[in-house]
Amino acid sequence: MTGPSRRVAALLCGVAFAFAATGCGDDSNTTAPGEAVVVEDLWTRPSPPIAGAAAFFLEISNDGPDDERITAVTAPGCAETLVHSTAVDDGGVATMQPAADADLAVASGDRLVMEPLGVHVMCLGPEEPFVEGETFELTIEFEPGGAITATGTVENR
């Protein structure tokens, strides 16, 4: 699959959890419009071979009836995966911290954006470098909704 079409696949790959999402292209992962939590625009940068960590960026929209909360994130090929937050102060000092509770909440009707220099999913100890044009998977567990596995792309944005 080429880069652009892979990107489209990733965008379409946002899956809803009412039916225990397992992956893309499975019709059983869809729910009626307006009742879904969707993970989309999942991406990471190409990473150097010796990088000790990488960051995943994504958007989560919650059109479902319940307020949701991220309870865990897992990704194959990462020794550990966790939600982290970068903050840069007025002096340009960058600090990283585990995400605060507020960063993990996606209220009904809300949208959570994880982007550079903000909240992101951190992949510690990537086993292999992320190569531009390739894809990767991320599973996010929500409470009470359940797990969503989304496919992302490696892009030099």
Add this chain to the structure above:
Amino acid sequence: MAARTVLTTASLVVGAVLAGIVAVLIGARFLVPDPWNGTTFATASPAPSFDGLLLDSGEPADLDDWDGMARIVFFGYTSCPDVCPLTLSTAAKALDDLGADADEVQVVMVSVDPDRDTLDDLGVYVRHFDESFVGVSGDFETVGAVATAYGVYFDPQEPGDNGFYEVDHTATLMGIDRDGNLKVIWSPDIEADALRDDLDKLLG
């Protein structure tokens, strides 16, 4: 009738004031030189030296080796998941956009994690972003002295249960002109085209 006259006069006054404000704003836009996208120093002063530090090749690092070129100095580390890849990627894109002039710019990343970053790893890391980038490191105290001279703060955090630790650090990019003077500082969220425009100015 009198009320109408007052109203008309008031409208004219308000209109004149608004026109004046617009004129001042337009004038200011044309009179003030094109501002830098980064923050420039009022007085250019020589960039602090890299005394005691090593290039990722193992050779002594000397900022003067790149005299005649513009330089971007950035403090970062190879286990940095977010801000370092962002800034190095931005710098690489800006250099791409500069075309042939990119040969006149040297990007240097000084490790703020010298105990974990080997020189070899530093070289592999920075050249992932651009073949021309170089890494610089040294022992912790020497890096600390150079960082302080640049006004850079860094602070390795306590390792977690997994042994991994992050390093809080000043993540600005610092621009040095062809004569070796520290000229401009860019925020880590600078866009590549804005950085390219400033590099054009820095090259003169």
